[in-house]
Amino acid sequence: QNAIEIRGLRKTYAASKGAPDKEALKGVDLDIPQGSVFGLLGPNGAGKSTLINILAGLVVKTAGQVTIWGFDQDVNPRQSRASIGVMPQELNLDPFFTPRGALEVQAGLYGVPKSQRHSDEILRLVGLEDKAEAYARTLSGGMRRRLLLAKALVHTPHVLVLDEPTAGVDIELRQMLWENVRRLNREGMTVILTTHYLEEAEEMCDEIAIINQGDLVARDSTVNLLSRL
Ligand code: ADP
Ligand code: ADP
Numbered sequence: 521q522n523a524i525e526i527r528g529l530r531k532t533y534a535a536s537k538g539a540p541d542k543e544a545l546k547g548v549d550l551d552i553p554q555g556s557v558f559g560l561l562g563p564n565g566a567g568k569s570t571l572i573n574i575l576a577g578l579v580v581k582t583a584g585q586v587t588i589w590g591f592d593q594d595v596n597p598r599q600s601r602a603s604i605g606v607m608p609q610e611l612n613l614d615p616f617f618t619p620r621g622a623l624e625v626q627a628g629l630y631g632v633p634k635s636q637r638h639s640d641e642i643l644r645l646v647g648l649e650d651k652a653e654a655y656a657r658t659l660s661g662g663m664r665r666r667l668l669l670a671k672a673l674v675h676t677p678h679v680l681v682l683d684e685p686t687a688g689v690d691i692e693l694r695q696m697l698w699e700n701v702r703r704l705n706r707e708g709m710t711v712i713l714t715t716h717y718l719e720e721a722e723e724m725c726d727e728i729a730i731i732n733q734g735d736l737v738a739r740d741s742t743v744n745l746l747s748r749l
Contacts, residue, residue, distance in 0.1 A: 522587075523679050523710040524552040524575065529584035531570050531734075544570040546734040547584070552712060552727075554678075557705050559725035559742070560714040567734045568714040569609060572683045575712075576606040589678045602630060605677035609684045611664040615657030619648050619667050622656065623674055630675035637674075646670045647696055662693045669700065680704060682713040686720060698724065722746060 531545040544567045552558045560568050573579035574586060577593070577600075586593040589603035613622065623639040643649045646666040651659065659667065665685070672680060682701070686694050701724065705711050715721055721728050722742055729739040738745060 521554045522551045523554045523589060524550070524712070525587040526550040527585040529571070529574065529586065530582045531574065531579065532582045543734055548731070548736050550729055550736060550739065552710065554710055555705070555708060556726045557701065557711045557713070557724055559721035559728040560712060560731060561716065561718065561721045561728055562731040563716055566731045568731060569683055571731070572606065572681055572714060575604060575681060577601050602675060603677055604679045604681060605672035605675065606681045607669045607672040607683065607685060609687070611661055611668070613656040613664055613667060615655065617656050618653050619643060619656070619670065620652045622667060623670060626671045626674045632675050642670045642673055645700060661688070662690060665689065665693060666696070669697070677709070679710045679712065682711070684714055686715070
């Protein structure tokens with residue numbers, strides 16, 4: 521069973537400010553199996569964030585088909601969105617929300633019933649229990665990342681996506697992230713992460729896809745891929 525199925529995915533950003541049209545994805549086919557930790561590896565500008573943001577429903581694709589947990593994004597947009605949680609790269613948070621407040625709002629957006637909300641547990645798992653009532657504008661970059669992970673988990677998605685989770689992150693936070701990824705994956709969550717560090721993909725991922733200039737150039741188990749490099 522595949523958690524994600526991508527067929528012929530294309531994204532062209534329209535020209536703006538003198539820059540020409542940009543083909544960020546040139547027809548990507550990719551299956552991501554259920555239960556894996558899957559790495560999307562590639563240099564800056566390869567198209568990783570574009571792909572992630574299309575999965576998240578934040579960027580509109582130009583062409584192709586995306587199926588998340590069996591739900592075609594175009595046919596069943598609500599179910600497909602409910603199946604995935606994304607920890608974005610940007611640290612954008614409403615400055616006047618506290619972590620607890622932001623999680624409540626997020627739970628509301630996803631229609632999580634009050635009885636099934638577990639903000640305290642999530643805040644503890646990401647190490648934010650002491651900051652639950654602090655305004656986001658007072659949170660450090662590391663704390664914001666913790667909150668972004670917490671937000672991605674509020675609706676207990678089947679698939680968790682982390683976009684460059686460790687870029688510019690200290691050791692403690694990196695450990696927190698990896699511990700959570702391993703635990704969630706053990707509990708059955710499919711995890712997809714993007715990185716431009718091969719060592720990181722090697723350490724964390726069962727399978728890796730390499731993307732370059734909008735094309736998928738390789739895809740294999742981590743063991744096989746490394747033996748070919
Ligand atoms: P990666 O995440 O691998 O660094 P991106 O998906 O961010 O790659 O970018 C892929 C290409 O698309 C890059 O050339 C980038 O400059 C371009 N791009 C990304 N977002 C936009 C946008 N909003 N408008 C125009 N071009 C964009
Ligand atoms: P982003 O656009 O990256 O989600 P925002 O600053 O818009 O960042 O929002 C941060 C969080 O605060 C959102 O996830 C949302 O749950 C919550 N939020 C934003 N605006 C409002 C609002 N007007 N009322 C209630 N909650 C909001």
